[in-house]
Amino acid sequence: MKYSKLIVLMLFMGVISCEHHKKATTKVNHDDFKTVNANFKLTSKAVANGVLLDAYKCEEKVNDVENSIPLSWQNVPEGTKSLAVVMYHYPKKDDKTEINSYLLLWDIDPSVTQIPYKMAAKGAWFMGGNKDGTAISYTSPCSRGKGKHTYTIALYALAETPAALPKKHSLAVDYNVFMDALDTVNIIDRTTLTFIDSN
Numbered sequence: 131m132k133y134s135k136l137i138v139l140m141l142f143m144g145v146i147s148c149e150h151h152k153k154a155t156t157k158v159n160h161d162d163f164k165t166v167n168a169n170f171k172l173t174s175k176a177v178a179n180g181v182l183l184d185a186y187k188c189e190e191k192v193n194d195v196e197n198s199i200p201l202s203w204q205n206v207p208e209g210t211k212s213l214a215v216v217m218y219h220y221p222k223k224d225d226k227t228e229i230n231s232y233l234l235l236w237d238i239d240p241s242v243t244q245i246p247y248k249m250a251a252k253g254a255w256f257m258g259g260n261k262d263g264t265a266i267s268y269t270s271p272c273s274r275g276k277g278k279h280t281y282t283i284a285l286y287a288l289a290e291t292p293a294a295l296p297k298k299h300s301l302a303v304d305y306n307v308f309m310d311a312l313d314t315v316n317i318i319d320r321t322t323l324t325f326i327d328s329n
Contacts, residue, residue: 158309159226160284163320169205170321172285176200176247177325182271182281187327189270194260198233198250198268203285206240207319212291213238215245216308217283219271231305232269233283234258237291256296258303266299271327278328285323289316 176186176199189196199217206213217233220226235245238255250268251257261269273279292311295303 158306158313160309160312160317160320161226161282163317165321166319167205167207167321170203170207170285170287170319171205172201172203172283172321172323174199174201174283174323174325177323180325182325182327187270188272189268194262194265195251195267196260196270197248198245199270199283200245200247201283201285201323202244203321204243206243207287209289210240210287210318212236212288213240213242214286214288214292214308214312215283216286216305217268217281218305219279219281229305230261231258231308232261232271232281234303234305234308236295236303236308236311237297240287251299256303257299258308259301263301263304266301273327273329276329278326281325281327283323285321286312286317287319288312289318291315 176183186199201215215233215235215238216231218229218231220229222228233250234257235250236256238253242253242255245253251266257266259265260267271279271281292315294311294314295308
């Protein structure tokens with residue numbers, strides 16, 4: 131009887147573990163969105179010539195919290211009421227059914243033009259969970275596999291803040307929740323910064 135209970139417990143813990151590490155999948159994808167305003171630009175001093183600088187890779191974790199990448203942008207489109215940011219990476223080349231997210235920010239005032247290094251969780255906006263869903267934080271690229279790994283940061287100019295997103299930091303907001311929420315409002319424009327992390 132004791133052995134039966136032990137086996138059941140082990141199976142249950144195994145299921146929980148698999149669920150925790152399951153990759154995000156979503157049907158919402160804006161990769162084909164063509165930026166409307168050519169002067170709506172997103173940049174980062176952490177990226178040079180399309181490559182992430184070594185100083186911004188594999189940031190130290192303190193209670194699963196990492197220093198966030200510096201970002202800046204210009205020429206937010208007229209009519210924008212809210213900005214949102216997502217950073218993501220497809221771990222399997224040419225397969226967009228599986229995705230990892232590294233930064234989720236929403237309800238950013240359109241007057242904001244930058245997020246300094248380390249400050250993504252400290253502004254007058256809200257943040258979702260990190261890549262593993264263990265903390266309110268950014269996750270820095272730290273690719274272990276050989277070759278080049280492509281990451282994208284997308285900045286959204288929205289007609290309103292999605293009502294589906296909470297007015298607070300939330301671990302419940304993962305990539306799926308975030309993207310589904312954005313799909314409920316008018317996206318005025320979207321601009322991206324794509325870079326490589328190579329080993």
